[in-house]
Amino acid sequence: MHSGFSEEGNREQCERPICVNNPHLESMKEDILYHLNLDTASHDFPKQFGDVKFVCVGGSPWRMKSFTEYIAKELGLEDPKGEYPNICEGTDRYAMYKVGPILSISHGIGIPSMSVMLHELIKLLYHARCTDVTIVRIGTSGGIGLQPGTVVVTKQSVDAMFLPRFEQVVLGKTVVRSTELDVELAEELLQCGKELAEFETVIGNTMCTLDFYEGQARLDGAFCSYTEEEKQNYLSKRACSRSPNIEMESSVFAAMCKLTAVVCVTLLDRQKGDQMSSSQEVMHSYQQRPQILTGHYIKKKLKTFKNI
Ligand SMILES: O=P(O)(O)O[C@H]1O[C@H](CO)[C@@H](O)[C@H]1O
């Protein structure tokens, strides 16, 4: 098992521990999470993070701070001083915030950046002895044939060849991992979108690419070796493969973690253009939609925990 989450037992059973799959860790006296600027020698992980039940991740540090402020307000956990310190202060690789049982972390752009953050996040949750943790990526994407601002809950992450796989070279050999996401969680999030009825929410396969420009068939990069017609043909193939949106991290996220979901808003319709031409105000309001949907889900779940 590669994922950081126990597959033993079903999701109704409590106490699903975080698992690491690395025998070398046991012999280490101390674990330095270098890119998070945290280590097990000088931090009490169980005390600081042991109550975490939800982790939300997204590309930009600003978005993750704004999500922390939003969810704190929604759950009545606001800091009266309005201060949410960056737990990873001292490094500018990633930013991390915590309010109650919710951890919020940025992951930067692309698979390598997400992968490094996830290794260290999974170890953090493991050292903290967290159980029953749900992780949601709240991101942005390019849409295909969707009204900009539509929120897409990912059913399955597919690569640029339309295949549900994540490939990585380990010791010179290509290792292929599956990119299945938790279908039940995806359906629950879709249901949250319906309950809110504030914006369009759909479910579908998300394409994960290695690049924002040529990798996503854009015509506006520094280089481009294809015609507008070839671009449109490629994008309509994606639409046919029930892949309504494109982003850059879902495959490694799905491959490394269980009980996870990807919720991305579409910022533009790629069949109509490539440039991000909407105003900052519109972009900001679109980016809040995955936060609103995920916030609604977390609120619902916390209520059910209280009733148990
Ligand atoms: O909205 P975020 O999380 O930044 O993610 C999307 O935006 C970035 C490209 O602009 C890529 O990382 C893509 O996956």
Ligand SMILES: O=c1cc[nH]c(=O)[nH]1
């Ligand atoms: O077109 C887009 C927009 C956001 N993120 C992407 O990866 N692509």
